[in-house]
Amino acid sequence: MQRLLITGGAGFIGANFVRHVLAHTDDHVTVLDKLTYAANLKSLEGLPEDRFNFVHGDICDAGLVDTLVAGADVVVHYAAESHNDNSLHDPRPFLDTNVVGTYTLIEAARRHGTRFHHISTDEVYGELSLDDPERFTEDTPYCPSSPYSSTKAASDLLVRAWVRSFGLRATISNCSNNYGPYQHVEKFIPRQITNVIDGIRPKLYGRGENVRDWIHANDHSSAVLAIIAGGRIGETYLIGADGERSNKDVVELILKQLGQTPDAYDLVVDRAGHDLRYAIDSTKLRDELGWEPLFSNFEAGLEDTIAWYRNNEDWWRPQKAATEARYTEQGQ
Ligand code: NAD
Ligand code: DAU
Secondary structure, X not given: OOEEEEEOOOOHHHHHHHHHHHHHOOOEEEXXXXXXXXXXXXXXXXXXXXXXXXXXXXXXXXXXXXXXXXXXXXXXXXXXXXXXXXXXXXXXXXXXXXXXXXXXXXXXHHHHOOEEEEEEEHHHHOOOOOOOOXXXXXOOOOOOOOHHHHHHHHHHHHHHHXXXXXXXXEEEEEEOOXXXXXXXXXXXXXXXXXXXXXXXXXXXXXXXXXXXXXXXXXXXXXXXXXXXXXXXXXXXXXXXXXXXXXXXXXXXXXXXXXXXXXXXXXXXXXXXXOOOEOOEOXXXXXXXXXXXXXXXXXXXXXXXXXXXXXXXXXXXXXXXXXXXXXHHHOOO
């Protein structure tokens, strides 16, 4: 039994990870979460009280972080400002949480000699062209494009420096785009599913040709557990499930699965600095740790996700109108 401190556990991927840990291990979980607009406490309902507790607080609060890290065997750091579009309109919270918050956590982990796993993103590597035969690997140079991805890159580099300079017992993972239940309606897939449910036409940025490499959140969780159990200290592991799709393909699938004509979408103003394509080569993770994704059929995973949003309207409805109002202001 290990005591895990999971930051950002009331957000999308963190909540899926908490549920995965409680279902597949006998570990105890403490979640530290600030409950920003992106959090939803409903995502953590019904968890076993003897193995789970929730702490409302900020990862930039050094005193609180020190106390919680002292009581943990492993810190798994998901907390972040995570949405690119928001980072283009108000970058400051991204610097505070993603950079200063990560610094605050690794300083505490260094003091207490605590094992640390840092959750990051493939966006630190920038973009690929549509016809590039190469995919991102652990050796790809960092080249982030947005305020969000540059703060994530900064946080990765801080963790690497703390490993080298202070012997921090840390690993890092950089994952591709996640989908699945409990994802905020500001993000691409839930936005379009809930738009169609509400009779609103899906919105594609630019020409819809940008490619993302989709992975189910449960596969991300199993990869993180494998890295915590067997990953080598100081190493980075890329997580991906060979799920490349253009945004247009994804919207057409959503429309088809919800019984609409596949061209019932609108093209809207593009995101500034919009990365064209991400693609992950996860050979290192698969060869070293024997990890394999279980959700290799994207269409089936998307169908499950659509069913989840249809069946859990009480989870997403309170955020929907304000999210769409924000996008309307931005012309998106
Ligand atoms: P999210 O926005 O859904 O959730 C983030 C959570 O962090 C929220 O619960 C929020 O309240 C919490 N939080 C924010 N600031 C905090 C602070 N200062 N102190 C404590 N808690 C705070 O994000 P997500 O999509 O679940 O992403 C989680 C992590 O995974 C992030 O580090 C992100 O960079 C990374 N990641 C996301 C994806 C993806 O596709 N969503 C892919 C790869 C990596
Ligand atoms: O690659 C990993 C990253 O994936 C994570 O680090 C981020 O936290 C996560 O938000 C996600 O970033 P993206 O910017 O790729 O995700 P988003 O859901 O915002 O958009 C996915 C794609 O869809 C992107 O090309 C922009 C496009 N898009 C998005 C929205 C919201 C649209 O075409 N229309 C939309 O309405």
